[in-house]
Amino acid sequence: QVPLVESGGGLVQAGGSLRLSCAASGRTFSSYAMAWFRQAPGKEREFVASVTWSGGSTYYADSLKGRFTISRDNAKNTVYLQMDSLRPENKAVYYCAADSSLRSVATTRASYWGQGTQVTVSS
Secondary structure, three states, rough: OOOOOOOOHHHHHHOOOOOEEEOOOOOOOHHOOEEEEEOOOOOEEEEEEOOOOOOOOEOHHHHOOOOOEEEEEEEOEEEEEEEEEOOOHOOOEEEEEEEEEEEHHHHOOOOOOOOOEEEEOOO
């Protein structure tokens, strides 16, 4: 098991920024590729970004490239999502996920999930 706890969500005005954090428990954090997903009301959960075990490579949903940045700090067992130039349509519950497979972590079949953190963007 890899308990994951997200934080950093909240209400922000359009054009603003938020940084989400996802803290993992245990000593094997660096063994897992990590990802962020989001789920808007009435929609399916969708991939946002993923990062490799060392943090050396990152991947993004095409629509979010340039505005969202994923990173990780293995010494702190934490993965981050920096979100800039936020738009009302970015409102969603944001989840982090972990999996030993880089391919699997980018899908909803990822092994471990947090409870999510709500992001709301006002216009």
